[in-house]
Amino acid sequence: MTIPNSPTKRTRWIVIAVVILVLGGALAFWLLRNHDKEDSLRLYGNVDIREVQLAFRQPGRVIRMAFDEGDAVSAGARLAALDAQPYRDALAAAQAQVQVAQAELAKLRRGLRPQEITQAREALRQAQALAIEAERNFQRQSSLLASGASSQRTVDAARAARDQTTAGVEAAKAALSQASEGFRKEDIAAAEARLSAAQVAAAQATTALADTELVAPSDGTVIARVREPGSMVVSQSTVYSLSLDKPVYVRAYVGEPDLGRIAPGTTVHVKTDSSDKVYRGQIGFISPRAEFTPKTVETTDLRTDLVYRLRIVIDEADSDAALRQGMPVTIAVDAQANSAARTGER
Numbered sequence: 001m002t003i004p005n006s007p008t009k010r011t012r013w014i015v016i017a018v019v020i021l022v023l024g025g026a027l028a029f030w031l032l033r034n035h036d037k038e039d040s041l042r043l044y045g046n047v048d049i050r051e052v053q054l055a056f057r058q059p060g061r062v063i064r065m066a067f068d069e070g071d072a073v074s075a076g077a078r079l080a081a082l083d084a085q086p087y088r089d090a091l092a093a094a095q096a097q098v099q100v101a102q103a104e105l106a107k108l109r110r111g112l113r114p115q116e117i118t119q120a121r122e123a124l125r126q127a128q129a130l131a132i133e134a135e136r137n138f139q140r141q142s143s144l145l146a147s148g149a150s151s152q153r154t155v156d157a158a159r160a161a162r163d164q165t166t167a168g169v170e171a172a173k174a175a176l177s178q179a180s181e182g183f184r185k186e187d188i189a190a191a192e193a194r195l196s197a198a199q200v201a202a203a204q205a206t207t208a209l210a211d212t213e214l215v216a217p218s219d220g221t222v223i224a225r226v227r228e229p230g231s232m233v234v235s236q237s238t239v240y241s242l243s244l245d246k247p248v249y250v251r252a253y254v255g256e257p258d259l260g261r262i263a264p265g266t267t268v269h270v271k272t273d274s275s276d277k278v279y280r281g282q283i284g285f286i287s288p289r290a291e292f293t294p295k296t297v298e299t300t301d302l303r304t305d306l307v308y309r310l311r312i313v314i315d316e317a318d319s320d321a322a323l324r325q326g327m328p329v330t331i332a333v334d335a336q337a338n339s340a341a342r343t344g345e346r
Helices: 007-039 085-110 114-147 152-181 185-210 256-261 335-345
Strands: 041-055 060-065 078-082 213-215 220-225 238-255 267-272 278-290 307-314 328-333
Touching: 078 238, 085 185, 114 152, 238 256, 238 278, 238 328, 256 307, 267 307
Parallel strands: none
Antiparallel strands: 041 238, 041 328, 060 078, 078 213, 220 238, 238 307, 267 278, 267 328, 278 307
16 A cells, blocks of 8 residues: 655655756856856956147148137048248249249250341351451561561561451351350250259248148047137147047957957957947957066966957947047957957967
8 A cells, every 4th residue: 555645755855856956057057157258258448539639830820720629520621720921922932933944944945046146147257357357468468578568566466466366256156156056955954953943942832831721630529729819839839639530449458368369350349337338349459568567487377467458449330429538448359259250360
């Protein structure tokens, strides 16, 4: 005859079953937690937004400041301007020098005018006529010297006049040849060099005039207005400080034991303390050296204290004005993307 189970025995089995379930749940939780620890990596960092110190390349007097602190500006916006009149005057003077150099070069390349060549040719004919007359007079005086009708002094004077007119003929020939051939190649080359120098000076004056306008290099927000209209500024003196909208970076650090769990290109998710929005980004740079140098004699414990700086680039589609300079953030590394990135890196 079978004796039915007593209530005490049934209660005991129920307690055992409950204990088994609790222990199984605790074991599953512990295994899942360890699995998450192995697959996920949580880092902490700060938003790092680039800033630009904007300045004029030329000195002068500020006549316009178009934006105030906190204003959003777009790339190419004219932020400020200098009094451009001195630079316009300098450009006009430089352009006038270019015109002078061009005229001089054209004159040398064209050579002398036809009238000047004709004048040189007629001067040669005149010199030749004088030389012929001087030669005849010398011959006549020489023939009269033998009969005593002329003196030696007269003959010598006739000879000198002949030689002088002969030299005049040679000089006139050279002048005509020079007029016909034009100017020397060396003179033309020098004129070309002077024109090039004048053109370069005009280009520099044009650049200086353009530099009287201060232009935003990219989209951003004015965080400091340093000068006011009427101020005299020197070259490279800061006028505006501009915070760039994009790209937005996050500066974080990873411990040496976790260094092998990340790679450039790894997808991460960034979250701030002030918002529930999650920003998507990628690891773009991992420092090749430790930020803190350990002691010369390294132990295993000291090696685990090494940290390496990394830079995370926030996707442009996700970045917004809520990310501000220095803001602390929490970074969660995508385990699957991390594994794929490390596989691709190998």
